[in-house]
Amino acid sequence: MTTLKYNYINKNKFSRPGFKLLRVSKIVMHYTANSGASADNHRRYFRDLKERYASAHIFIDDKEAICIIPLNEVAYHANEKACRVQALKATAGYYSGGNANLTSIGIEMCLDKNGNITAATFNRSVDVVAELCKTYNLTASDIIRHYDVTGKNCPAPWVTKPSELTRFRNAVNAKLKGSASTSKPKPSASSNKNVYYTENPKKIKTLVQCDLYNSVDFTEKHKTGGTYPAGTIFTISGMGKTKGGTPRLKTKSGYYLTANTKFVKKI
Incomplete structure (x- = not known):
């Protein structure tokens, strides 16, 4: 914000x-x-x-x-x-x-x-x-x-x-x-699909408030890394995937963050 x-x-x-x-x-x-x-x-x-x-x-x-x-x-x-x-x-x-x-x-x-x-x-x-x-x-x-x-x-x-x-x-x-x-035209249904970073973007900025997890499984019990506001910048050290294949970003501190391009942006 x-x-x-x-x-x-x-x-x-x-x-x-x-x-x-x-x-x-x-x-x-x-x-x-x-x-x-x-x-x-x-x-x-x-x-x-x-x-x-x-x-x-x-x-x-x-x-x-x-x-x-x-x-x-x-x-x-x-x-x-x-x-x-x-x-x-x-x-x-x-x-x-x-x-x-x-x-x-x-x-x-x-x-x-x-x-x-x-x-x-x-x-x-x-x-x-x-x-x-x-x-x-x-x-x-x-x-x-x-x-x-x-x-x-x-x-x-x-x-x-x-x-x-x-x-x-x-x-x-x-x-x-x-x-x-002044907002952009409403995107088509196809553009509303989730898109993820599949390769390490090296550095990202959060577009919304995001949580950090100690596991690629984003459940409440794993939400131990804190909550960060939109505009927070993270250095990404690697990638992870859930059992279902959803990509996750691994931060320099070792916590995992969403790789969804709706929520984070490569900088």
Whole structure:
């Protein structure tokens, strides 16, 4: 995701438990309520957090957007009270009653020293959320406030003035429509077939978020090498194949990665 910087905090029980999301049904918007503190200030705060449970996936200020928790993991951002959005209600054996935290991505907008969400922060948030909507096949109506989930006064400026949420959704929708109008023609059925690298491409870039596995068999138990965002570059040391003959790329670190040209590109 080109608009995001990825700087993950280490796993810990207070802010990054390592639980997996069940799905991404909504994007939940927050504000930090912390005037003058930057996105990186908040990254460092949640990296060192103790004695309470809280976090969000992404922090955005007027200079940058930082993803501090992988987008396939739980952040503790919208479950302090009963969930009021049916689509977000969920539970898991590892997180009973996790609700919105199991089914959404949380985004925190930072405030300037005067306590305002600046135009630059607003616009950068639009860019990030539009990319998330494309990645997870969501629409502008899937963008909601923390207030909508639990009733908390967050983001306070958007609770006081609900038209700000409408303005944000409209801006995201314009981005999505603009992307659609400039996209390439729909490929024919034959071009939708899976195509794989069969020879070592030496170096690749991921086109989507990808996982690394310790085996050519891409099952959950083998997914031990981590999850990496689109745009990550890997050096490929060799090739492998599944029993069924599907090619895999072997990274320099020894983990296996998809060889599907829909997901990775030779550079």
